[in-house]
Amino acid sequence: MAKKICLAILLLFCSLLPALSLIPDSAFAPEIQKGLKPSLLSYSQRAKEDSISIYNNGLYLPFVSRSSVGDAVLDICRLGNANYSLLSYQSPDYKLRGELNFIGGLEPVKKDDSYSFLYRGWQLKSQYGKHIEMNTKWWNGIFLGNQNAARNSWLVDGYCNTTDEKLNIDNLSGDISYNAKNLTLALGRGKFPVGNSISGSIILNDGVNDYGYILAEGRAGIFSISxxxxxxxxxxxxxIYDDHFYNNKNYPDKYLALHQFGFHPCSNLHLFLGEEIIYGNRSPEISYFLPNAFWRAIEHNLWDRDNVMIFAGGSYRPVQPLFLYAQVLIDEFSSSKLFSDWWGNKYALQGGMRWNVPFSLPESPSADITTEITAVRPFTYTHYLNHTMFSTDGRPLGYPKGSNLVDVSCLLRLPYKDIFLWQGGVSYCKQGSFGSDWRQNYHNVFNTAEEIDEGTAHWFQGTKTETITLKSNVLIDIFAHHRLLFGFETAHLDDWQNTFYSAWQFIY
Structure with a gap:
């Protein structure tokens, strides 16, 4: 009876990998991504544990079988790879495979005040045949300690509520996808970065709450489309209603559409050009489902009511240890005023290099160092309607540090095999307050047609700030079912503000 119930649960959800499978050189999985994440919920499992582990045909429950329960208990404290999952299934024809695991953890944080996040959940992964995957990850938790400090946690990126005077949040991500060598079709809930970056992408950053999406990506020869x-x-x-109970739930529909054309003339050179549009307060726009169209022209014919951005970039590896990348995003500009201080010249530039240094720990990948510079003009990412802001759920989709800035960041990584990773980073950001916030309605600053046409915005205009940030953490992944993270961050604006954090995670 227990086996039948567990099988029903597994087949009902039949879903997880921590990350969607994507084609090589995918636009949604850049080689360089933001490091030094302060929560284990943001780190994927080791690659060797991402694939489904099947032990027998049919349903396998190690804690039910007398022959395996003892070893399954010992597996909790085992070093190296896990020998068991909580539940697994393989159909007699070997086509359907699925695996269920429990997840739980504790993440203490010490800043001016202390708090901890205690959570539990489950993750499922399944595969049918060679090309179809169904994946799901869910967790729910409460904050202990100082509740006011907890509201500023990096984990609170969307909906939250209070239960027994404790802040509570939950999250679910998942996908169902078809994956071939050069084709991915997916329906899911998640988030993606677009463009290489260590400080946060200027094109699309993933420091936001998950969102529902339709994704398609393919490659033929030296061309790709995403x-x-x-x-x-x-x-x-x-x-719009007289009753505030209705207004409190009256969120307008809001959508992101993005497409990118890739050109890969050789294995060490990749170029791309794309558009992204934020629109809403109406049904999904069918025209924006044409990945091979010029969307800016379409938006003009929809009476210019959406927020369109154009981006381009590329990466180049001249020699194996060196990786160069650069990208530009154009929010708005006038060719006749391109090199002037007109406020409407809204754009962002980002570039960097990663060097694999000639040093590595025994039997480990080499250490690497990445240096990056980012410059964002004032008022970039700003708009004037709630449903066209370049954001989701109160978080920016553009460069996470804002606009009217120049940022220089450096990241050093030192891995040991696949069980240990130390990261250290430093950044310097100079920013002006004028036009620095994506939430600002620029019509409140430039009120008249003359101000719109002639208004100016200078680099670092307004109150200037200079912020130095130092970060370091270490990820320890030596156990079969446990992971540990220890980190430290300090930032100097007027004085130094220190944050210490740690995390323990259990997956079985």
Whole structure:
């Protein structure tokens, strides 16, 4: 009876990998991504544990079988790879495979005040045949300690509520996808970065709450095309009713559409050009489902009511240890005023290099160091309607540090095999307050047609700030079912502000 119940649960959800499988050189899985994440919920499992581990045909429950329960208990404290999952299944024809695991953890944080996040959940992964995957990950938890400090946690990126005077959050991500060598089709809930970056992408950053999406990506020869259409969460409501109970739930529909064309003339050179549009307060726009069209022209014919951005970039590896990358995003510009201080010249530039240094620990990949510079013009990412802001659920989709800035960041990584990773980073950011916040309605600054046409915005205009940030953490992944993370961050604006964090995670 227990086996039948467990099998029903597994087949009902039949889903997890921590990350969607994507084609090589995918637009949604850049080689360089933001490091030094302060939560184990943001780190994927080791690659060797991502694949489904099957032990027998049919349903396998190690804690039910007398022959395996003892070893399954010992597996909790085992070093190296896990020998067991909580539940697994393989059909007699070997086509359907699935695996269920429990997940739980504790993440203490010490800043001015202390708090901890205690959570539990499950993750499922399944595969049918060679090409179809169904994946799901869910967790729910509460904050212990100082509740006001907990509201500023990096984990609170969307909906939250209070239960027994304790802040509570939950999250679910998943996908169902078809994956071939040069083709991916997916329906899911998640988030993606676009563009190489260690400080946060200027094109699309993933420091936000998950969102529902349709994704398609394919490659033929030296060309590739990538498409993403996502349902976002508006940052606030529209108050159109007399009763505030209705207004409190009246979030307008909001969407992100993105497409990118890739050119790969050789294995060490990749170039891309794309568009992204934020729109809403209406049904999904069918025209934005055409990945081979010029969307800016379409948007003009929809009476210029959406927020369109164009981006381009590339990466080049001249020699194996050296990786160069650069990208540009154009929010708005006028060719006749391109090199002037007109406020509407809204763009962002980002570039960097990663060097694999000639040093490595025994039997380990080499250490690497990445240096990056980012410059974002004032008022970049700003718009004037709730449903066209370049954001979701109160978090920016653009460069996470804002606009009207120049940022220089450096990241050093030292791995040991696949069980240990130390990371250290430093950044310097100079920023002006004028036009630095993506939430600002620029019509409140430039009120008249003359101001719109002639208004100016200078680099670092407004109150200037200079922020130095130092970060370091170490990920320890030597156990079969446990992971540990220890980290430290300090930032200097007027004085030094220190944050210590740690995390323990159990997966079985």
């Amino acid at each position: 498409f993403l259409h996502a349902s976002l969460m508006a940052d606030s409501t529209y108050n």
